[in-house]
Amino acid sequence: MPIRIRLDEVLAARQVKAKQIAATIGVSETHLSLFRSGKVRGVRFSTLAKLCAALDCQPGELISYEPDAADLAAADEEEI
Numbered sequence: 633m634p635i636r637i638r639l640d641e642v643l644a645a646r647q648v649k650a651k652q653i654a655a656t657i658g659v660s661e662t663h664l665s666l667f668r669s670g671k672v673r674g675v676r677f678s679t680l681a682k683l684c685a686a687l688d689c690q691p692g693e694l695i696s697y698e699p700d701a702a703d704l705a706a707a708d709e710e711e712i
Contacts, residue, residue, distance in 0.1 A: 634703050636696045637670045642687055657682035 643650060654664040659679060666672050667679075680691055687694075 634698050634700050635670070636698055637668060637694065638696055639664075639668050639683070639694050642689055642693055646687060648687070653683065653686055656686045 639650075643653065650664055650668065651661055654661045657679065659682075667675060680694070683689075683694060684691060
């Protein structure tokens with residue numbers, strides 16, 4: 633998947649446990665775990681904003697895009 637969740641890296645850099653962040657932003661540990669693993673199909677902007685506020689970071693630090701060949705091929709087909 634070309635979208636990569638980098639939350640674990642940010643948590644490690646700030647020496648914060650996922651359990652602490654879940655409690656701070658008011659989401660379940662299960663929900664945060666699913667986000668961390670990339671198993672969710674979307675995330676609410678309000679949740680992303682809370683994460684950024686709690687971790688003092690920008691959304692781009694939590695989520696990155698790494699293009700793959702399938703994405704590029706699909707984009708080329710759409711242009712036709």
